[in-house]
Structures are given as C-alpha cells and as structure tokens.
Amino acid sequence: MRRAVFPGSFDPLTLGHYDIIKRGVTLFDELVIAIGINADKKYMFSLEERTKFIEEAFKDEPKIKVMTYEGMTVDFCKKIEATFILRGLRNPADFEFEKAIAHTNRKLSEIETVFLLTSSGKSYISSSIVRDVIRNGGDYTGLVPDTVVVNF
Numbered sequence: 001m002r003r004a005v006f007p008g009s010f011d012p013l014t015l016g017h018y019d020i021i022k023r024g025v026t027l028f029d030e031l032v033i034a035i036g037i038n039a040d041k042k043y044m045f046s047l048e049e050r051t052k053f054i055e056e057a058f059k060d061e062p063k064i065k066v067m068t069y070e071g072m073t074v075d076f077c078k079k080i081e082a083t084f085i086l087r088g089l090r091n092p093a094d095f096e097f098e099k100a101i102a103h104t105n106r107k108l109s110e111i112e113t114v115f116l117l118t119s120s121g122k123s124y125i126s127s128s129i130v131r132d133v134i135r136n137g138g139d140y141t142g143l144v145p146d147t148v149v150v151n152f
Contacts (some may be wrong), residue, residue: 002027004084004114007034007073007129011043012148013053016118016125020088023116025063030083033058037070044131056147074109085113090123 006021015030024052031125032052045053051066058064069076073085085105087098095115102113118125125143133140141149 001029002084003030003032003080003082004028004086005032005034005073005077005080005082006086007069007076009038009041010035010050010054010145011127012045012130012144014056014125014127014130015142016059016122017055017127018087018145019119020116021058021064022089023119024086024114025061027114028084028086029063031064031086032080033064033066034073034076035066035068035104036073037068039070043142053145053148057145066130067091071146072108073106074111078109083092083111085111087113087115088118090118090126097112 004027005022006024007057008017021031021033035050037046037107043050045066045118052066054066063150067080077085085102087097089095098113098115105113106112130140130143133143
C-alpha cells in the first residue's frame with residue numbers, strides 16, 4: 001500500500017491545502033492528513049475545528065483519513081507505516097525550506113518526500129494570510145473551502 005502523510009497545522013485549511021490534497025490523493029492508495037499538535041503554538045482554531053474542516057471537506061473521499069500527532073513527522077509516519085510525505089510548494093522559498101526538511105527526514109528514516117506545486121492562482125494563499133484577513137474582518141471566503149466558511 002502506498003500511504004502518504006500530508007502534515008500541517010491547517011489553521012485553517014486553505015484552498016492551497018485543498019488543491020494539494022485533491023491532486024495528491026490520486027497518487028497514493030491512502031492519504032493521511034496529519035494535523036500536528038504543537039503545545040508552544042497559539043492556534044486561531046481549535047484542534048476539533050481544524051479536524052472538522054478537513055473531515056467535512058473530504059467526506060466523500062474514502063482514500064483520505066484525518067489524524068492528529070505530536071512530535072516528529074517521521075516518527076508518526078513510522079507508527080502508521082507511511083512511506084511517503086506529501087508537501088506543497090508555493091514558491092522558491094518554500095522549496096529551499098522543504099528541501100532541507102526532506103533531506104533530514106530521509107536521513108532519519110529513509111522516507112520519500114513528494115512535492116507538488118500549488119496550482120496557479122492559489123500560490124499566494126497561506127494560513128497566516130487567511131488568519132490575518134479573518135482577524136481584520138476581511139472577506140476570506142475566496143481563500144478557504146466552503147467547510148471553513150460554513151463552520152466559522
């Protein structure tokens with residue numbers, strides 16, 4: 001089985017994430033959307049809200065599972081027997097950052113990282129930008145899937 005993990009905080013799920021997930025699920029037998037828990041990070045949305053956003057967005061996709069984890073992503077991958085990590089790239093800075101992580105993960109666990117470029121028109125979207133728009137009362141509906149809008 002080709003099982004991949006798409007890790008992130010998903011605070012909140014954006015159309016950029018959605019794009020990578022929809023395209024990534026076609027590459028694997030199972031795609032685990034792994035919501036990382038970092039006790040030192042302040043989230044805008046609770047873990048329950050973030051999980052619900054994702055589960056509702058992909059409720060009709062049987063190859064997608066949503067799980068939470070703490071600690072290193074490679075340890076989580078070993079635990080669930082995932083052999084791939086899926087990552088989205090928006091720009092060259094993302095590539096440089098993600099490349100270093102991918103090399104480190106490969107050294108630690110021999111796991112493969114698969115990169116997908118975010119579709120054009122979505123490469124500017126990030127969770128931090130969405131949170132800023134929400135905090136300032138802006139119209140964020142064109143940046144997130146309907147499940148985030150409906151549930152906010």
